Amino acid sequence: MSADTVADDLPQAGTVEMGKDLHRRHLLRGAALLGGALAANALLPAWARSATGGPVSRSPTLSGDDIALDVGHATVQIDGKPHHAFAVNGTVPGPLIRLKQGQTARIAVTNNLGEDTSIHWHGVLVPFQFDGVPGVSFPGIRPGETFVYEFPVVQAGTYWYHSHSGLQEPMGHYGPLVIDPAGPDPAPYDREHVVVLSDFSPVHPHVVMQRLKQQPGVFNFQKQTLAGLLAGRDQTLKDRQAWAGMRMDPTDVSDVTGSTYSFLVNGHGPADNWTALFKPGERVRMRFINAAAMTIFNVRIPGLKLTVVQADGQDVRPVEVDEFQISVAETYDVIVRPTEDQAYSLTAEAVDRSGMARATLAPRAGMTAPVPPLRARPLATMKDMGMDMAAMHMGSAKPSSDTAPPPGMAPPTARASAESMAGMDMSMRDPLNAPQVKLGPGVQTISPLPVDRTGEPGQGLESVGHRVLVYRDLAALEPNPDTRAPSRALEVHLTGNMERFMWSFDGETYSERTKPLAFRTGERVRVTLVNDTMMAHPIHLHGHFFELQNGYPGHNPRKHTVNVAPGGKVTFDLTADAPGDWALHCHLLLHMHAGMFRVVSVRPLGGAAA
Amino acid sequence: MRRALLLVGMLVLTAATGARAQIAVAPGVANSEPPPAPSDHAAETLYDPGAMAAARRQLALEHGGGTYSMVMANIAEHDAGGDGYRWEGQAWFGGDIDRFVVKSEGEGGRDGVDRAEVQGLFSRALGPYFNVQAGIRQDLRPRPARTYATVGFEGLAPYWFEVSGALFLSNKGDLLGRLESYYDQRITQRVILQPRVELNLAAQDVRETGTAAGLSDAELALRLRYEVTRQFAPYVGVSYDRKFGAAADFARRAGERAEETRVVVGVRAWF
16 A cells, blocks of 8 residues: 555545544644654564565555555465454454554555444553544544544554454454564563554454354363363263253363364464574563463473563563463563574463464474474363352461462362362352342342462463462562552442353343443542453453552552453552543453443543642 | 251341442542433534434444354154154244244154144244243144144253153143243263253043044154264154053054153254
């Protein structure tokens, strides 16, 4: 696309009809600046292109004050097969947008689809009218229109962007966004690679959604079977009976699996083997972004230690691990220092172990390393249903940290676990445990004993034999900007019914309850998310960072997305410092589509009252 | 002993729940009132309120307000060595709570359709696992055709049993009932054994339709399917059908058997 075509498109665009003066002003200014801006957008080396050739990605890097994006149809090649996709500037992922802290970004987005679209800047603090959620922030971008986003870039770090319209994101409408700090980077590096993890199904996401509504286990080909029982695998007969009696399936880890998904690294399938280069001895910074629709990944590079230096774009005290779980919509920056002249496999295994994304880190193109096989899929436990037997017996939710092995290095649990029967008589749907939850058909269970699981490895990483990142490893590098005590506490329940594929907050979908969660501008609130379901939910709040309460007062990690473990809970303190309306939702996009979405309002709009 | 353990467990649970409530108002967290939810929309200060209202309607459709549909033939089979055939299936359309459902089942043979019925039902989700359903059942065969008002339920019982039941009141004043249940036993990820039972009951003998008071007839079946895909599964099965009491007499007088075992091949499919 040339600057001319964009400029030609602009006068025809119907944007002026949809907005008020502000919209028109931005539109015209964007049009005036666009020509020069595009010329200035030198097409930098294709960050997403594999060093080994293969399918050539055309993804460039876009930077400067004015950036032009177009959203349209494209055909992408994944492991040699063509697929229809929605693409930003013709590629999946879209171009890397590289901004500088302190600049003002003007990003003109042209919609070449036959339906409305939008772009949300995930984790980027922008005025609410540019947050890109149709129906909350703005009306959306009509077909043929160009909408100009304009915002001051106040932060630094690794972020991403994606459509917030319908189910366009699972079809490829996403890309990375990196903001270089105005000052020196606290985690300097010799070389960097942006690693966008995602999932892609040849089945249209609306059809995937319909299948889940029709038969929720339709994509799970790792269920427990009679053959497995006879072979002595998985749960014992006693446990199976107990779980069947509760109508709970412990293999229900992911709703959509490798049976339909390909797992991608920068748009490349496992066979494409996206390859990133390094010189031995270099400090290589890898910016991991989980842009998947429905897949939580376990990331490792066997043979290399991963030093985590940033989470959700915010610098953290460096912590060295062998593996980390990245939930949907999170980002982690890690530094690796390969010293040997050899190739390393990078694997991002789906949490249910139904497949993996695979790439290679190598000194020269064409080298490969052994790819570790998929490990056994996890089975949910009573704790994943919010029944922490340890807490029940000891009267405390806290494991004794003196004797506990490091995260990831716990001994494997015995197959006939003693835990299972103890909770059988506990009510799994007692309204007294969550008075605010509307108990309808959409609420299958209410966690009777949810515990803070931020000190635990992600599902299936408890006993992998090496050090795994946990949330309690994360401490903010910089002091927290607001350390006031919260003026009130708020509890939000994550609710669902896996048998009907219904998902909601406090038992009500957005379509049922459009009333927002209200905050006062500047007010500080302690928010606890309680997971009443047996699945993890990555909960994303727009327009804010919140301080995860994980034991580092004054240095709590600031996040935009937090994974709430099955049957667990997470507490964060939020300063509602961004007036406007914002989305709060599960970033498993089909959960969001099913209704796990609320509007958060921050008033007054005028300024800091509180 | 178990009861004692349970009691202790519940006490600890109660204590822990209390502890949880205390965390919510942990030291240092004040207890100020939340603000009322605003009735305005921030984006309407900058964008056309009409466009925003339309976008909000779309937002609701895309965040919980969707409608879906399904058509399933659980049974579509033919006798392995004979002329008989049988079907049973349903279709639904609607949201998470309210749905429109069409059900049909029937059987036939060389001489045409012996029994055929279709139901049109409104279905409403009542709890996490069960729906109540009400509507009309129309029997097309046997003649003379009957029309029934019907009310029933269907859902998922503990231990993964699919169950349903219904009462039917005919335009002649006859009251019938039906109970069905099946269970999918996974042998492997794709090989599944489905035992199924259907019991037809009646409050009175109905000579015209060959129905007997009490338990009129029963179908017991085992079907072993292979899921080529989750949506398409050929199967083989064996079905034992038996009529009871007056229904058996009616059948014998009509020259039919009151008891029959059939080996069947069929397809289970849905989309």
